Amino acid sequence: MAHVEHMVQASAEDTFAVLSDGWSYAAWVVGATHIRDVDPGWPAEGTRLHYRAGVWPFTVDDITQVSAVDPPRLLELEAKLRPFGSAWIRLELTETAPGRTRVRMHEHTKHGPGTWVPDIIQELLLMPRNQESLSRLADIVVGRSRDTADGDQDQDTSRT
Template sequence: MSETSRVIDATPERIFAVLADGWSYASWVVGAAHIRDVEDGWPAVGTSIHHRVGPWPVQINDSTTVRAMEPARLLELDARMWPLGRAVIRLTLEPATPTSTLVRMAETVVSGAVRSLPDPVQALLLKPRNAEALGRLGDIAVHRRPV
């Protein structure tokens, strides 16, 4: 498992609003290239985002499904990374101050080629990508105008 964290200058509710907007997924998830569909009810448990992953022109259609969700507190995803496998990604939101949030992103590869790599090697691959994802998530949460 690889865990990355970041304090974001936004409330848990504001950050969760970005997570709950399935159409914004490719804006903050590194590697997601295009959202093809967001199922009604996202981010309810069992709903999915259908997206493309990878660089153009070798993008692959894939999906990410919600495993657990608590508004403004937790979002756990089953992310398919074909052909590399699958990962469980757990995002937890904890108030750090009245106006900021500690966001933790834990990723566990559960199947596929990357799973066979030793945990320290997996962490070397995942940590920089997840740090970038949290940076993007923070930028959107801080700068997006409320609707």
């Protein structure tokens, strides 16, 4: 199982807020190129993201479904990429200090031909991709947190 982690300079709530925005996934998940639709209520258990993955013009339309959720600590997904099968993905958020969250991402092939690939090879392929995904996620979280803080300051100064 591939496991990576990244520290985010924001709260677990702010980090989970980005995970809760299904439309943002193509911005931080390496390989996802386009979000086609997001089920109402995302990320409730059973809801789905409808996405396109790959490099144009070689893209595939598929879905990712929430299999477990415990805001703001956990999001577990099954990402499908037919005809290759599906992957189990678990994102764990732990606030290690105020405004500082460790995000751990676990992933392994769940169904399909990818299960024939030895675990060590899967790890070598997935770890750099997932580390980049978490780095992108952290940048989005920090940027949104900054925007929110700037908006709060703008509102405060307009009252004086």
